[in-house]
Amino acid sequence: MPFGLLKKRRFRHRLVRAILASLLCILLGLISTIWQAASNLKLTTHIRMMNARQLVENTLDSANHAASVVKEHLGNPCLEPVELQLRMQVAYSQDVRSVNLVRGNKIYCSSLYGNHEENIHVDGYTNGMLYLMSDTLIRKGQPLIIYRMVVGNDSIVVRLYGDHILSELNVMSINLPLGLAVGNQQWQAHAVPPFSPDMPGYLELASARYPFRIVAAIAPADYAHYFWVFSRFSLIAWLLLATIIGCAVFRWSGRLITAEHELREALELQEFIPYFQPVVCGETTHWTGCEVLMRWSHPTLGILPPDSFIPLAENCNLIMPMTQALMIQVRKQFVPLAHLLPKDFHFAFNISARHFKDFNLVEDCRVFIQAFSSNPIRLVLELTERELLVADDTTERLVAELHKLGVLIAIDDFGTGNSSLKYLQNFNVDALKIDKSFVSNIGIDAHSVHIIDNIIDLASRLNLQTVAEGVENEAQATYLKEHNVTFLQGYLYGKPIPMEDFARQFYS
Ligand code: C2E
Ligand code: CA
Ligand code: CA
Numbered sequence: 001m002p003f004g005l006l007k008k009r010r011f012r013h014r015l016v017r018a019i020l021a022s023l024l025c026i027l028l029g030l031i032s033t034i035w036q037a038a039s040n041l042k043l044t045t046h047i048r049m050m051n052a053r054q055l056v057e058n059t060l061d062s063a064n065h066a067a068s069v070v071k072e073h074l075g076n077p078c079l080e081p082v083e084l085q086l087r088m089q090v091a092y093s094q095d096v097r098s099v100n101l102v103r104g105n106k107i108y109c110s111s112l113y114g115n116h117e118e119n120i121h122v123d124g125y126t127n128g129m130l131y132l133m134s135d136t137l138i139r140k141g142q143p144l145i146i147y148r149m150v151v152g153n154d155s156i157v158v159r160l161y162g163d164h165i166l167s168e169l170n171v172m173s174i175n176l177p178l179g180l181a182v183g184n185q186q187w188q189a190h191a192v193p194p195f196s197p198d199m200p201g202y203l204e205l206a207s208a209r210y211p212f213r214i215v216a217a218i219a220p221a222d223y224a225h226y227f228w229v230f231s232r233f234s235l236i237a238w239l240l241l242a243t244i245i246g247c248a249v250f251r252w253s254g255r256l257i258t259a260e261h262e263l264r265e266a267l268e269l270q271e272f273i274p275y276f277q278p279v280v281c282g283e284t285t286h287w288t289g290c291e292v293l294m295r296w297s298h299p300t301l302g303i304l305p306p307d308s309f310i311p312l313a314e315n316c317n318l319i320m321p322m323t324q325a326l327m328i329q330v331r332k333q334f335v336p337l338a339h340l341l342p343k344d345f346h347f348a349f350n351i352s353a354r355h356f357k358d359f360n361l362v363e364d365c366r367v368f369i370q371a372f373s374s375n376p377i378r379l380v381l382e383l384t385e386r387e388l389l390v391a392d393d394t395t396e397r398l399v400a401e402l403h404k405l406g407v408l409i410a411i412d413d414f415g416t417g418n419s420s421l422k423y424l425q426n427f428n429v430d431a432l433k434i435d436k437s438f439v440s441n442i443g444i445d446a447h448s449v450h451i452i453d454n455i456i457d458l459a460s461r462l463n464l465q466t467v468a469e470g471v472e473n474e475a476q477a478t479y480l481k482e483h484n485v486t487f488l489q490g491y492l493y494g495k496p497i498p499m500e501d502f503a504r505q506f507y508s
Helices: 003-009 011-073 080-092 164-172 218-251 256-268 310-316 319-340 354-358 360-371 393-405 420-426 446-461 474-482 499-507
Strands: 097-104 106-112 113-121 130-134 143-152 152-160 179-182 185-188 200-208 212-218 272-281 289-300 301-306 347-352 378-383 408-413 431-434 464-468
Touching: 011 113, 011 143, 011 200, 011 212, 011 218, 011 310, 080 106, 113 378, 130 179, 130 185, 130 499, 143 499, 152 179, 152 289, 164 185, 185 354, 200 319, 256 310, 272 319, 272 464, 272 499, 289 319, 289 378, 310 319, 319 347, 319 354, 319 360, 319 408, 319 499, 347 408, 354 393, 360 378, 360 393, 408 420
Parallel strands: 289 347, 347 378, 378 408, 408 431, 431 464
Antiparallel strands: 097 106, 097 152, 106 113, 130 143, 143 152, 179 185, 179 212, 200 212, 272 289, 289 301
């Protein structure tokens, strides 16, 4: 078998295939893990932003509530009952640091200082409602959120502690910092630089109730970090899977598939070529035809004999297109020189049993015969018996159609297989081919000679022609001629030779 060698030749292809399969698997794994990690990061960030928005809204709700309660005192002088009300609001809510009544741009009554005057910069407030600042009076640097409720020309200003919101933002910002933006003011968790819309992966979530936004930015480095922290184990799993798949592909492509693939490739590249062996007339020993024998013209191994690839070609159903390709090559070569061929010259093709169920064979034979219509030839199909052919309606119709075309059918290697006689019974055949194993024993083994005598006798009773193959010496030839064998074939008359060499014989 050449396939052992072919396997070696294919080792590199198998390796490349295995590596490609592994890389594909890794690529798939990488894409799916990255996609999963990215969607997870986006989703968790969105959830955190929603939680942060809720937290700020809740804090501002306390301010809104406090302002609503003291609204009725707005415009009243800053006397003790009013101050008391203001202080009570501070006492009720842990977020509220101070509640202040404002006239125009000036605080005139404060829960902290009572009757107290302080200017506020209303223009800096976003939507006139919110402002972020650091405490400059009591605890310097402490973050404060200022909420302002406008009532006509007056307003209530509630100052809220910002530390609580900032520390919550810090907690929510594991792996990805969040920020609180009010207009163009901003607080960020973990003291990162301010977020801006031109940052890669910038995100914001606005509140529908207050003029603030929760902001964040998922930069490519954040994706990479998140991917490494949370998805590296799935990547390892994909790597393992890729290795397993690579090994499986390597093993699998080394099996029969490689050999079959090799045959298909060879067929495409027209590497199957015909060799020709002459068949001579038993009486005159003049050339009366030839047997077409397939060879594989292998690019590295040279000319390979049919025994090394035909059984596999039969197993993977490639024998039909291979034989068809052979018939085409023979037709193309010999039609132009058909006028030089002896009268009734025959071309014998070997046909495998399973090909004998395929009606394309009839079409191929029709095309072959018609191509020689101006100088008719005879077409012989040698039914080889490697596989058992079961006679049924299909084979019967096929044989009938072939006979209609004038195709002759011979049973190859007659007497070697256990179904030879059955074939005779079931098929309407025209000739028997005596195998070289019997011919080579002429003059050596009496049994073989008896078998030959019987085959010849059977053929003459059934009115069939006989062809003896493997004739190597004169003694064999003389015996076969004496027993009226119709045609002889063997090294004595010519070895199988390439088509061009065989064709050249007719030009000279
Ligand atoms: P086969 O049909 O019995 O063909 C005869 C074989 O005997 C050929 O071997 C031929 O080269 C060899 N031969 C002919 N004369 C002599 C001789 O005087 N002495 C010796 N020792 N051998 C001789 P080859 O070409 O190797 O073919 C082997 C087998 O492969 C064929 O046996 C046939 O069964 C099969 N085969 C060849 N070509 C085809 C094909 O196109 N299709 C199919 N299905 N089978 C083919
Ligand atoms: Ca044959
Ligand atoms: Ca034979």
